[in-house]
Amino acid sequence: MAQPPPSLMDKIVSLCKRRGFIFQASEIYGGIANTYDYGPLGVELKRRVKDAWWSRVVTQRKDVVGLDSAILQNPRVWEVSGHVGGFADPLIDCKVCKARFRADKLEDARCPDKPSKKPGEHHCELTEPRSFNLMFKTNVGPVEETGNTVYLRPETAQGIFLNFLNVMQSARLKPPFGIAQIGKSFRNEITPGNFVFRMLEFEQAEMEYFVPPDENDRWYDYWRQERLQWYVDLGIDPDKLRLREHEKDELSHYSTATADVEYEYPFGWGELEGIACRTDFDLKAHSEASGTDLIYFDPQTRERYTPYVIEPAGGIDRMALTFLIDAYDEEELEKENGEKEIRVVLRFHPRIAPTTVGVFPLVKKDGMPEKAAELEEELRIAGFTTFYDEKGAIGRRYRRQDEVGTPYCVTVDGDTLSGGVVTVRERDSMEQTTVKVADLRAHLEGALRNWKRPERVAPAGA
């Protein structure tokens, strides 16, 4: 029987494993549900996504500072935030096949004993929905005693609210200002899936922007546009991005308005990042419960208020996946002998590409490897992320770099040794340019700065 062609997601998952972006976690032991490890290229991709976010949201701004709060906090935090009481999924069990389903996703679920049937259609005997909290619990201290239960944080945001006064005072800030954080959060969800789109543990990038209450709407507009623009500036296809306002019944208990930056994934439109008006809900709740007034007070003007909060909150893993999906392209090329071949290329923005410059000797002799290694080291010390490769035909080496999204390759050949020039080959156009070695750094810096997202057709298998 003929196999259906692989889907775009299948191709990306396969590329990620083959080239060392993302592996199944604990693979040699059969894995662990919805958990993944990032390989050498994946960790560099994530580092670049984090750096680009931190640079745009923190370092390049004067009104936002960073924070790195702990995953384990005093358990009172999660009672006061509403997570102990309200952060739950309604679940339904089947008494026959022992499967467990999310009540609100029952329509999309399948009976594990008979996958052509929905739960309830086969022999299933379903329980009433029960509420299960999504926070992972553990115990501090050697014995599981009452009173020493703590939670793995389900969001980094609360760590920011807890430190509101410490940060505002030590950094001498006045609203509007923001506190940003990147860090791991954990959600014990029953139906995660879609590769790294939804995982048990994931890396959040959240920022709480504290504003005078009457400036709330203005800053909500500002941050929706600013966060959408960040993705466009990093090369994401604007036609696959949209802002969607939440309906009233979608809003979290703390929010009066929320918009999602959505991306059109191979599995449909999905949330890439949320921008929420959290009002003064969290600061007021923590003020009341802790007895510490989390307010802004100006000793000169006697001005005194609880700031409102605008929160852009995204996930680094989901961002990395989106950059991978959006960059994936297949191009049909004609070989010299007239045969067709498919070129797979990740058209990453150079800021996001795990490797910036590949450096190759044309052949493995005549002093070319030594010269290429020397150039590679010079570029590396100058701050480029480089990759040296001397194995196999030059065309194959170009293709290998196309497949991992390296924007430029530099080849050392006979003319380098005799004439001091190298060939610079561009990933998207495959154009080759002869450049003087003395001008190479400036040439690459200019090319990287002026990179433009190429026009292209949708990849096959989408």
Add this chain to the structure above:
Amino acid sequence: MAQPPPSLMDKIVSLCKRRGFIFQASEIYGGIANTYDYGPLGVELKRRVKDAWWSRVVTQRKDVVGLDSAILQNPRVWEVSGHVGGFADPLIDCKVCKARFRADKLEDARCPDKPSKKPGEHHCELTEPRSFNLMFKTNVGPVEETGNTVYLRPETAQGIFLNFLNVMQSARLKPPFGIAQIGKSFRNEITPGNFVFRMLEFEQAEMEYFVPPDENDRWYDYWRQERLQWYVDLGIDPDKLRLREHEKDELSHYSTATADVEYEYPFGWGELEGIACRTDFDLKAHSEASGTDLIYFDPQTRERYTPYVIEPAGGIDRMALTFLIDAYDEEELEKENGEKEIRVVLRFHPRIAPTTVGVFPLVKKDGMPEKAAELEEELRIAGFTTFYDEKGAIGRRYRRQDEVGTPYCVTVDGDTLSGGVVTVRERDSMEQTTVKVADLRAHLEGALRNWKRPERVAPAGA
């Protein structure tokens, strides 16, 4: 009654809170034992420590690649690694005062009811030592059922062993090569302490360097020296660093030799980083348990062996604390009126300092704030980490930057507007130099590159 003068650690803890390096976690709820949050300057300090480690251990080398594996792994991992069976502290309870002590640290412990007495000396009735595992446990899935217990990783190293084949194959590596990782680990210890020196959750920086077995000793020597040198190169006082070989009875179950890079903390010599020979213990154990051969095999030469492993393993939090302690200095200065004053200065290596350049207008008028803000933005866009400050006397602004370790301050005054020059003030010597605005960037780059650790006396209160 006169208070004793604050100890060096007290001063550092106080500076960390006052200036926004490190806060007690969940402080408004009374905290949570041995857990801390990093404020705006602390998170930048940690980012620089991580970048310096990653650059030296991964990016600037051709033989080491990165990894970012999950905190939650298949629980079999920790059975096979020996952690479920052997990663435990022997604890003793007191039946009277209900305190719990580490059996191997009983000599240093105090009875909480009568702190002048050791446990057992007062009315205490001590139990026999019992073994308590140091791994935090939690459950995947909504119900605490047998069989869904997972652990928060107590070390990042196992994630590297699990991915040995995936990484070696996808990155086409051949021993000797290394896989490096930075990430959170968790240890449920009963007697942590000394600020961020020992915490329940902490960020590890580990590298597993896989070598042909007969090259083990050579690489063990190499990595001991290389890791020690990294601290020296980043400005740590060489007289406070030493390498100490473990005695046979100190070695972990997987190790044939281990050396610690130790630092002389205010509380005595302590481990800053360990370099361990882990042999082929982990790869062999996982091969046997998983049925996947974690070996190196060369299809050409038919060479086939299980690599030996050298592991340099440090903690980012402990590194950051060490940079803080080592940088802390107090200097007695004479004011113009003859009074003495103490200048507190963090003499960070510029690579480690959270802020690189402070930019000030001399006074808040005559166009100086506008010119200073313009310069600050230029420097920021050029990649310097900057801080703009116009509040208070210029001398106080310098002192504020000294206290957080900013190596250079640039002051805009009347001569800037009339003559195109600024004053550059150096942190360690307090020397002021007049520099043309057009030369400022080059001047700062040169000064940062040529920075040398200043000679100094031990700080007061040590």
